[in-house]
Amino acid sequence: MKAEHHEAQHPARYWHPLKDGRIQCDLCPRDCRLHDGQRGACFVRQRVGAEMVLTTYGRSSGFCVDPIEKKPLNHFYPGSSVLSFGTAGCNLACKFCQNWDISKSREMDRLQDQASPAAIAQAARNLGCKSVAFTYNDPVIFAEYAMDTADACHAQGIQTVAVTAGYVHAEARRDFFAKMDAANVDLKAFTEGFYYRLTGAHLAPVLETLEYIVQETSTWLEITTLLIPGHNDSEAEIGAECAWIMDHLGPDVPLHFSAFHPDYRMPEVPPTPAATLTQARQIALAAGLRYVYTGNIHDATGDTTYCPGCGAPLITRDWYTILDYQLTPDGHCPHCQYPVAGRFERQISRFERRRIPHHIAPVIKR
Known part of the structure; x- marks a missing residue:
């Protein structure tokens, strides 16, 4: 057949x-x-x-130019533009999926855009994008397409970003992350029970991926945990997650706590209160993590990058907009010279919305 x-x-x-x-x-x-x-x-x-x-090589569910902070990546060329795209399908079965219309799609007519790896790289360059992000659905499942596109991007001097759940075997993990300059990995919870019941997957392989990225690659890593009321938002679980990150990844991996909104198969669960994210951020900072952020809520404090040395605000954000940037060209605090972890340029980029070329993306998902 x-x-x-x-x-x-x-x-x-x-x-x-x-x-x-x-x-x-x-x-x-x-x-x-x-x-x-x-x-x-x-x-x-x-x-x-x-x-x-x-079956999805060369096809996409849509393209969009985003600020890099939307991935979210706050320490990877802040303020720069990223050309984002995804395909369809997913290897997890999250009942709380926030992109379910793409990741759970079983209809190939969702894939209306066609673009070769070379065309995507050229479009990113023409649009002035610093990077290309494989996102919206998990790029692990279209690894061949993502890796070929990464090669084309690197040939054009374009960086590559993976937004992934990190659910991948060792051989593919090695090949995939060798092509990625940065990654945001969804650590969806810190219990096996949550992963089994709500994602149809397991926790251990995700933890292995996180350790592999930090210990074996040059890929810049940031982590996102979507806090779902009553499911993974207890102080004990958040504390355990932060302690594991400290022990296994170190204090310099940025951690984003993001707010859940009712969607897909969990419409009865209420949205995450802002206070829950604020408390989670305090738990993480108390555990020793140096860069902790809140997402999907308006929180100037939780959006801002602070110096771990003297506490000065170094990158002040309002949602995805950078209001003030004080890092030195080599990524140090100008007040105490503390080195801030991340990838930075000598001159900050300023995100600007740009039109997507019609021949690349007649349909934009978000």
């Missing part, structure tokens, strides 16, 4: 044949075992004949 004629059939990596005639996908810990014509849990990796193909 062949895949539908209108889908891209790009050869996929990370699979092997089984003795019973099926093939096993080795991309992520789901280890999907497929007969001919079947798709993996992510929906976009499919067995065709004796091989596996990626």
